[in-house]
Amino acid sequence: MTDGLVALPISVQPIISVRGLQKWYGSFQALKDIDLEVKTQEVVVLMGPSGSGKSTLIRTLNGLETHQQGQILIDGVELTQNPRQLESIRREVGMVFQQFNLFPHLTVLQNITLAPIWVKRMSHPQAKETAMQLLERVGILEQAHKYPGQLSGGQQQRVAIARALAMQPKIMLFDEPTSALDPEMIKEVLDVMRSLAESGMTMAIVTHEVGFAREVADRVLLMDRGQIVEQATPEEFFLNPQQERSRQFLSQILA
Amino acid sequence: MQSLQQKLKDTLLPERVQPAWIWLRQNLFNSWFNTLLTLICLWAITVGGFGLVRWVFTQAQWEVVTANLRLIFVGRYPVAQLWRLWLAALLVAGVLSFSWGALQGWTRKVLLRVGCAGLGVGVALMFVDWMSALWCGAIALLIMGAGSAGAWCQRKPLWQSFKSWLPLLWLITFLVALWLMNGGFGLTTVSTKVWNGLLLTVFVAVLSIVLSFPLGVLLAIGRQSPLPIVRGVSIAYIELIRGLPLIGILFVAQVMLPLLLPPQANMDQLVRAIAGLTAFSAAYLAETVRGGLQSLPKGQWEASKALGLSTPMTLGFIVLPQALRAVVPAIVGQFIGLFKDTALLSIVGLVELTGIARSIAAQPDYLGRYAEVYLAIGIIYWLFCYGMSVASRRLEHSSGH
Numbered sequence: 001m002t003d004g005l006v007a008l009p010i011s012v013q014p015i016i017s018v019r020g021l022q023k024w025y026g027s028f029q030a031l032k033d034i035d036l037e038v039k040t041q042e043v044v045v046l047m048g049p050s051g052s053g054k055s056t057l058i059r060t061l062n063g064l065e066t067h068q069q070g071q072i073l074i075d076g077v078e079l080t081q082n083p084r085q086l087e088s089i090r091r092e093v094g095m096v097f098q099q100f101n102l103f104p105h106l107t108v109l110q111n112i113t114l115a116p117i118w119v120k121r122m123s124h125p126q127a128k129e130t131a132m133q134l135l136e137r138v139g140i141l142e143q144a145h146k147y148p149g150q151l152s153g154g155q156q157q158r159v160a161i162a163r164a165l166a167m168q169p170k171i172m173l174f175d176e177p178t179s180a181l182d183p184e185m186i187k188e189v190l191d192v193m194r195s196l197a198e199s200g201m202t203m204a205i206v207t208h209e210v211g212f213a214r215e216v217a218d219r220v221l222l223m224d225r226g227q228i229v230e231q232a233t234p235e236e237f238f239l240n241p242q243q244e245r246s247r248q249f250l251s252q253i254l255a
Numbered sequence: 256m257q258s259l260q261q262k263l264k265d266t267l268l269p270e271r272v273q274p275a276w277i278w279l280r281q282n283l284f285n286s287w288f289n290t291l292l293t294l295i296c297l298w299a300i301t302v303g304g305f306g307l308v309r310w311v312f313t314q315a316q317w318e319v320v321t322a323n324l325r326l327i328f329v330g331r332y333p334v335a336q337l338w339r340l341w342l343a344a345l346l347v348a349g350v351l352s353f354s355w356g357a358l359q360g361w362t363r364k365v366l367l368r369v370g371c372a373g374l375g376v377g378v379a380l381m382f383v384d385w386m387s388a389l390w391c392g393a394i395a396l397l398i399m400g401a402g403s404a405g406a407w408c409q410r411k412p413l414w415q416s417f418k419s420w421l422p423l424l425w426l427i428t429f430l431v432a433l434w435l436m437n438g439g440f441g442l443t444t445v446s447t448k449v450w451n452g453l454l455l456t457v458f459v460a461v462l463s464i465v466l467s468f469p470l471g472v473l474l475a476i477g478r479q480s481p482l483p484i485v486r487g488v489s490i491a492y493i494e495l496i497r498g499l500p501l502i503g504i505l506f507v508a509q510v511m512l513p514l515l516l517p518p519q520a521n522m523d524q525l526v527r528a529i530a531g532l533t534a535f536s537a538a539y540l541a542e543t544v545r546g547g548l549q550s551l552p553k554g555q556w557e558a559s560k561a562l563g564l565s566t567p568m569t570l571g572f573i574v575l576p577q578a579l580r581a582v583v584p585a586i587v588g589q590f591i592g593l594f595k596d597t598a599l600l601s602i603v604g605l606v607e608l609t610g611i612a613r614s615i616a617a618q619p620d621y622l623g624r625y626a627e628v629y630l631a632i633g634i635i636y637w638l639f640c641y642g643m644s645v646a647s648r649r650l651e652h653s654s655g656h
């Protein structure tokens with residue numbers, strides 16, 4: 001494997017590459033000159049005060065928000081507003097929302113198999129089998145035939161993770177996945193995410209769970225007013241932050 | 256929260272059995288003003304009710320209705336060909352009951368009740384006409400049989416893959432029914448000019464409902480479209496139609512269209528009537544459906560898009576099923592309105608239920624017997640609208656989880 005002809009080692013190949021990204025809502029600039037690279041299998045945690053642009057950034061990465069300037073490459077493909085290109089990028093990028101956004105009129109199983117069947121053209125039995133395996137992995141196999149409304153928040157969020165994983169994405173985006181949960185349900189969702197990170201999934205996570213970030217993240221980014229103000233390993237970021245903004249933020253959330 | 260407390264109260268406190276007179280005193284005679292209102296209402300109800308009963312049983316001459324039953328129901332459709340209408344009705348009733356069972360499920364009790372009602376009508380028809388009684392009985396039996404078959408299918412997993420063929424089944428049913436009614440291909444042709452009475456009302460209403468539904472949904476989606484031309488055309492259409500009276504649209508369709516189109520384009524007057532009603536109803540439906548679309552949280556679109564589903568897939572699988580379910584009562588209300596609006600066709604020269612009533616009341620034998628005829632067709636209109644209303648409530652109850 002030391003042969004120079006094989007592909008570059010995984011660790012140096014960015015799967016997400018953002019250069020000079022600018023985004024405005026009308027006259028308000030939500031993202032300012034963002035540069036970001038995420039390597040395959042890396043876990044990046046985004047932190048920052050409310051309104052700093054974390055959701056906006058993570059949502060531009062799968063085209064849910066449009067950007068006005070700069071370039072986003074996902075697995076080497078440039079993200080544009082071309083619907084076909086967008087759809088093909090979204091197949092590679094799973095997303096988990098704060099409010100779960102499960103489809104309430106479909107059963108858990110149907111929620112999970114819908115996209116594999118219609119987007120990936122998977123056969124029904126195969127999609128169902130994959131879904132069952134995923135439900136087992138997130139620990140709610142017995143809920144397969146219920147509707148989302150019949151599940152607890154933690155269970156719903158685990159279904160949402162399984163739904164995203166069913167497309168076999170290369171990247172998973174999480175936007176505050178535990179913020180809408182009662183405290184006793186946070187752990188079950190974080191456990192699923194932790195095991196996902198251990199399995200080698202590339203992940204970008206917006207979260208305020210410091211313990212989780214220290215344990216799972218390869219890198220922590222701090223955002224403030226639409227800018228990335230600090231990037232560091234979890235140890236450095238939490239024990240020895242370089243920027244004044246980071247110190248302020250940490251003192252607020254650790255208070 | 257309040258309703259929860261109410262629920263707790265209701266379950267915790269034993270229900271007190273009130274004597275009727277206490278209820279009366281608390282609700283109807285609790286102040287001198289309410290007492291006065293109650294007495295006035297009682298007086299009005301008694302006088303009105305008494306007058307109606309006396310009129311129905313002593314003054315009205317129902318012969319004008321009983322002698323014209325066939326006209327009211329099927330108009331001047333040739334008697335020798337009536338079996339074709341019955342056969343079409345049989346076919347449609349069977350497919351309808353099967354579909355309802357297969358999609359919605361029949362409880363045995365309800366199915367039995369519907370069937371028995373049909374048999375009851377059949378028995379009543381024995382006093383009028385043996386053939387009709389037999390046909391009616393056959394329809395009732397078929398409804399029960401096909402309904403049970405549909406309900407049985409619903410429980411079979413294999414059915415799921417056949418479900419998508421139902422629209423095709425309906426298309427075939429429609430074409431066969433149309434062929435039976437109209438003739439051609441071996442059957443004597445029956446001109447649409449003699450499809451009168453209830454037959455015409457139901458035919459026009461059903462077709463207008465079926466056609467205006469997809470058109471209305473398309474317009475609602477078009478109105479939300481990010482494409483400016485599509486959005487502009489949808490808005491213009493909706494606002495134009497909503498600013499016109501239905502009777503005007505029907506006049507344009509009946510009187511103006513033939514002048515505008517080349518004489519070879521000999522559009523049947525039924526087609527023109529259906530086109531007018533459809534164009535009208537679709538605009539209102541579009542606004543109702545738009546309400547449903549807007550009530551859906553944005554997160555549903557985002558989740559679907561994030562999974563890589565295209566816009567048509569998102570609409571078809573995620574957005575429309577939820578948006579339409581939310582507005583079923585309003586949609587059915589509009590269809591009930593459309594059913595009654597067909598009465599306006601009598602003004603533009605179609606002899607549907609109201610039109611036939613007018614011509615019956617003008618028969619020399621029964622001159623001036625308006626009240627009897629209009630009361631009779633009023634009951635018919637009401638039965639159909641009430642039926643739609645009941646069906647819609649069942650649809651709502653079973654679709655919520």
Ligand SMILES: Nc1ncnc2c1ncn2[C@@H]1O[C@H](COP(=O)(O)OP(=O)(O)O)[C@@H](O)[C@H]1O
Binds near residue numbers: 051052053054055057
């Ligand atoms: N759809 C929108 N229209 C206008 N402004 C928006 C919109 N979405 C977000 N913003 C603004 O962009 C900024 C960043 O928002 P967001 O990314 O949601 O912050 P965070 O997720 O870090 O709390 C906020 O000031 C917010 O008010």
Ligand SMILES: [Mg+2]
Binds near residue numbers: 054056176
């Ligand atoms: Mg946010």
